[in-house]
Amino acid sequence: MIREPSRSHLYTRFRAWPGLGRAGTYPTTEEFSHNMTTRLEHNVADTRFEIYIDDTLAGYADYAEREDAKVRDFHHTMTFPEFRGHGVAGQVVGFALDESRSQGFTIIPTCWYVDKYVAEHREYADLVA
Template identity: 85%
Template sequence: MMTTRLEHNAADTRFEIYIDDTLAGYADYAEAEDTKVRDFHHTMTFPEFRGRGVAAQVVEYALNESRDAGFTVIPTCWYVEKYIAEHREYADLVA
């Protein structure tokens, strides 16, 4: 059985997903100074983990954590934009 772990790596400004302790993908963001806005500009799933919903899991985690921390988001990354469009419960997060 595979284990999945999601983490907020604030030092590298990204949300990460690990499968069996191997980094499987991440969602990068930038935070504007003195604002509560995160610009998600890149989502990456490593080739050996594609087709397993890795990107969706890390983006969902990133959006939930951003909401809980009081942030709005700018979905510069096409995948984050698509995810929000398909999951309207996150539409209120868009800055």
């Protein structure tokens, strides 16, 4: 079952996991990456790439496809508050760019985060339309 994170979910989630920080606090980066499973998916119906941490939606990168060409306009990236600071946005954007390349798309980095990511990872510069 897929769970959408919520504010109340923020504090109860980590309290339920033994050894992950103090109750009501975020896990450290080491605890976060060591004890959680990550799944990346392309949600074609909602035109976004998603990242799940322990089956909870942690973030996504939205895009719009141009009808006249194989171009994806990445216009929004979101990481839910309880997952911020652990590289979640970078993982989902990297996955989105890799998938776009493999499917023959170029991109328009309208979202500031995608633009910054491409600038810092020059191996994706050739994707920019």
